[in-house]
Amino acid sequence: VPVLPDTQALQRLDAAHFLHPFTDHKALAEKGVRVMVRGDGIYLWDSEGRKVLDAMSGLWCVNVGYGRTSITQAVARQMDTLPFYNSFFNTTTIPAVQLAAKLARIAPDGFRHVFFTGSGSEANDTNVRMVRRYWDLQGQPERTVIISRHNAYHGSTMAGASLGGMSGMHVQGGLPIPGIVHINQPSYADHGMGMTPEEFGVHAASWLEERIKELGPDKVAAFIGEPIQGAGGVIIPPVTYWPEIRRICDKYDILLIADEVITGFGRLGKWFASEQFGIGPDLITFAKGVTSGYVPLGGVLVSDKVAQVLVAGGDFNHGFTYSGHPVACAAALENIRIIEEEKLLEQVAHDTAPYLKARFASLAAHPLVGTAESCGFVAGLNLVRRKAGNVHYQVKFDPSLGVGMICRGHMFDNGVIMRAVGDRMIIAPPLVMTRAQIDEMVGLIRLCLDRTLEDLERRGWM
Numbered sequence: 001v002p003v004l005p006d007t008q009a010l011q012r013l014d015a016a017h018f019l020h021p022f023t024d025h026k027a028l029a030e031k032g033v034r035v036m037v038r039g040d041g042i043y044l045w046d047s048e049g050r051k052v053l054d055a056m057s058g059l060w061c062v063n064v065g066y067g068r069t070s071i072t073q074a075v076a077r078q079m080d081t082l083p084f085y086n087s088f089f090n091t092t093t094i095p096a097v098q099l100a101a102k103l104a105r106i107a108p109d110g111f112r113h114v115f116f117t118g119s120g121s122e123a124n125d126t127n128v129r130m131v132r133r134y135w136d137l138q139g140q141p142e143r144t145v146i147i148s149r150h151n152a153y154h155g156s157t158m159a160g161a162s163l164g165g166m167s168g169m170h171v172q173g174g175l176p177i178p179g180i181v182h183i184n185q186p187s188y189a190d191h192g193m194g195m196t197p198e199e200f201g202v203h204a205a206s207w208l209e210e211r212i213k214e215l216g217p218d219k220v221a222a223f224i225g226e227p228i229q230g231a232g233g234v235i236i237p238p239v240t241y242w243p244e245i246r247r248i249c250d251k252y253d254i255l256l257i258a259d260e261v262i263t264g265f266g267r268l269g270k271w272f273a274s275e276q277f278g279i280g281p282d283l284i285t286f287a288k289g290v291t292s293g294y295v296p297l298g299g300v301l302v303s304d305k306v307a308q309v310l311v312a313g314g315d316f317n318h319g320f321t322y323s324g325h326p327v328a329c330a331a332a333l334e335n336i337r338i339i340e341e342e343k344l345l346e347q348v349a350h351d352t353a354p355y356l357k358a359r360f361a362s363l364a365a366h367p368l369v370g371t372a373e374s375c376g377f378v379a380g381l382n383l384v385r386r387k388a389g390n391v392h393y394q395v396k397f398d399p400s401l402g403v404g405m406i407c408r409g410h411m412f413d414n415g416v417i418m419r420a421v422g423d424r425m426i427i428a429p430p431l432v433m434t435r436a437q438i439d440e441m442v443g444l445i446r447l448c449l450d451r452t453l454e455d456l457e458r459r460g461w462m
């Protein structure tokens with residue numbers, strides 16, 4: 001039996017030296033950080049030997065599951081041969097070339113070029129500079145504004161956080177940077193009262209046209225959106241939304257960026273979600289699932305429409321030390337090979353995502369659950385004080401009660417990891433999950449919902 005590390009010693013060192021992302025460090029130091037030690041398949045073990053089902057795939061990213069030694073071997077081989085070389089100054093490396101060619105093959109039609117970065121945020125920063133360069137080369141340099149949505153998540157760099165619509169991020173650091181504006185999000189539950197979902201999808205897309213007219217079409221460079229909003233709480237737009245967005249972008253000749261950092265690489269049963277949502281993007285952001293998180297990698301798939309202008313325009317003065325990092329690209333190549341060899345796209349699309357949909361939807365019967373929806377291997381439910389057949393008449397908890405975080409605490413204590421966004425509980429499980437494991441996960445979630453209900457009743461909040 002492996003010797004368990006000294007958790008307390010690690011917690012003390014962590015509290016003394018490690019500034020975590022999006023974290024209240026005083027609160028964390030009091031509670032003590034949880035030290036994750038090992039992963040295998042869909043399970044994780046912490047430094048106390050506790051096993052937990054990782055229904056969040058790390059951070060939406062471990063698509064092929066933990067413990068893939070073939071990725072380890074591919075990475076080790078590349079590290080032994082050439083651990084790093086850059087793609088500046090007319091040089092390249094074999095894995096970077098092979099991955100670029102592979103991505104061109106699996107990308108939607110009309111995408112034959114890729115710009116590599118180290119993360120999704122850097123990929124969205126690349127998008128901002130690329131679309132502005134595109135319009136400059138097109139003789140319309142005043143087209144600089146990018147429109148995004150409230151409650152979107154596009155990263156944490158200055159441009160990534162500005163493209164995002166999280167007010168809690170904007171108030172820290174004087175964001176958004178100039179030239180980035182937001183329209184409302186296509187959340188039927190929050191804004192669709194009195195309309196059918198289909199009517200609402202068209203209505204929500206009309207907010208884009210309104211904003212374009214306000215700004216002046218000749219000032220707008222691009223619109224960016226996640227096919228489904230992830231970190232915003234799994235907001236699945238009505239089917240009429242994206243085709244209408246595409247129509248409006250075409251009408252005003254505005255570039256369309258699909259941020260597929262979460263939805264890419266099989267999470268919705270296809271390499272990319274853009275096709276099934278009818279987005280027809282000009283640029284596609286990717287990261288996370290491209291390597292299943294084993295090594296950091298991100299990038300932008302660039303359509304022929306944009307690439308030909310960029311290539312004809314001479315130097316594009318942008319890029320990063322790790323753009324096309326050979327070890328990250330080697331990890332991605334093996335990750336993609338696993339997805340292909342195990343036919344994970346087909347398995348998710350035709351077997352396990354439909355199964356997950358039915359099992360997850362059964363949670364809507366729970367007294368605490370308002371709605372429970374899924375799209376591929378992303379799913380979200382909302383915790384409500386009073387259920388109602390119509391989502392607009394459900395009674396929410398006072399957000400200050402932090403019911404979502406209470407529920408998440410019960411999840412971890414009972415061996416499953418879910419993400420809480422306000423009072424919405426989210427899963428994005430590894431694509432390798434079997435039907436039996438889906439049953440196990442949904443059973444654990446139901447148990448935790450019961451524990452949460454008991455907890456809230458004890459507090460007198462129901």
Ligand SMILES: Cc1ncc(COP(=O)(O)O)c(CNc2cccc(C(=O)O)c2)c1O
Pocket residue numbers: 059118119120121122124153154155156160226230231259260261262285287288298419
């Ligand atoms: C759609 C989207 N776009 C860009 C990014 C930024 O990628 P990087 O983090 O690699 O720079 C993301 C990342 N998404 C993300 C990152 C961190 C936390 C959570 C959460 O749900 O708590 C979500 C994302 O979800």
